[in-house]
Amino acid sequence: MFSSASQSNRSNVPSYVRMRAEVRGKFQRAGRDTKLVDVFETGGLRLRLPNARDGCEAVVLNTAGGLAGGDEARLSFVVGRGARVRLTTQSAEKIYRADGAATVVKTDIDVGDGASVVWMPQETILFDGSHLNRALAVEMASGASFIAAEMTVFGRVARGEKLSCNSFHDRWRIRRGGTLLFAEDTRLDGGISEILQKAAIGDGACAIATLICVASNSEECLQSVRAILDETAIDGGASAWNGMLVARLASRTPLHLRKTVGDILQCLSRAPMPTVWSI
Numbered sequence: 001m002f003s004s005a006s007q008s009n010r011s012n013v014p015s016y017v018r019m020r021a022e023v024r025g026k027f028q029r030a031g032r033d034t035k036l037v038d039v040f041e042t043g044g045l046r047l048r049l050p051n052a053r054d055g056c057e058a059v060v061l062n063t064a065g066g067l068a069g070g071d072e073a074r075l076s077f078v079v080g081r082g083a084r085v086r087l088t089t090q091s092a093e094k095i096y097r098a099d100g101a102a103t104v105v106k107t108d109i110d111v112g113d114g115a116s117v118v119w120m121p122q123e124t125i126l127f128d129g130s131h132l133n134r135a136l137a138v139e140m141a142s143g144a145s146f147i148a149a150e151m152t153v154f155g156r157v158a159r160g161e162k163l164s165c166n167s168f169h170d171r172w173r174i175r176r177g178g179t180l181l182f183a184e185d186t187r188l189d190g191g192i193s194e195i196l197q198k199a200a201i202g203d204g205a206c207a208i209a210t211l212i213c214v215a216s217n218s219e220e221c222l223q224s225v226r227a228i229l230d231e232t233a234i235d236g237g238a239s240a241w242n243g244m245l246v247a248r249l250a251s252r253t254p255l256h257l258r259k260t261v262g263d264i265l266q267c268l269s270r271a272p273m274p275t276v277w278s279i
Helices: 192-197 219-230 254-269
Strands: 020-030 033-042 045-048 056-062 072-079 084-089 093-095 103-111 116-119 124-126 131-140 145-154 166-176 179-190 207-214 235-241 244-251
Touching (some): 020 056, 033 045, 033 056, 072 084, 103 116, 103 145, 124 131, 179 192, 179 207, 179 244, 219 235, 219 254, 244 254
Parallel strands (some): 020 072, 056 084, 093 124, 131 166
Antiparallel strands (some): 166 179, 207 244
8 A cells, every 4th residue: 555745854853852762572481481581671661571361471661651753662572492472562552743754663573493472562553743664573483483463543533633644654574484474565655544545445444453373273263263354343354375374454443443353363372362451
């Protein structure tokens, strides 16, 4: 999905007020459990491990409360052999108006042999005038499994906000055993709300989501995922091939999208949703 819009490279905001935040976490298996064995935090990002009901659960916190133009957030996780972890965020991430420079969010995940990772951040909400460059890069061992879901909401729906001058670039790269398995770039520029009104693009949607499951049983889950989509009022579809399952969703109601994404994640991971999703 492509359009075009001009964007100024000039900014009136001094560089010293830009956020440069990073969090790195390393997980290893310890007996039947998974433990966080190393962590690095700087800027406004923090990594916390609540007492999860099912396995190791790591929650990323942005103490700044949102991201503005020129801010950079970098997340990096290494999950060792046989470890199992679910990675999520404390709340929805807000992307505020940009004054020239874009907001950058980069996530890198390394999944060891026999390890299992679920990347399930809560939704990202774009404010009018925001510019977001987001990237997800995953390196998987041949025997690893990986599930990811990213939700994006275009505008503050409750106040009827429309995105009239924005840019959104979302880049996914997933490699398994050193071989590129999944590559995708989504780009929307300009009046995104107007673009999404077009039947061939969003058909009036204001929220979208992409889910991917790379696991030995991913293709076996296809019918279950399609059954969930059949029970919802949102637009969506799912396909499975080459050891992975991909689902794409679009909705005029972010709350309905969020619920459906949660249902699919529980189906694929066979685990309850993190507690922070219900707070």
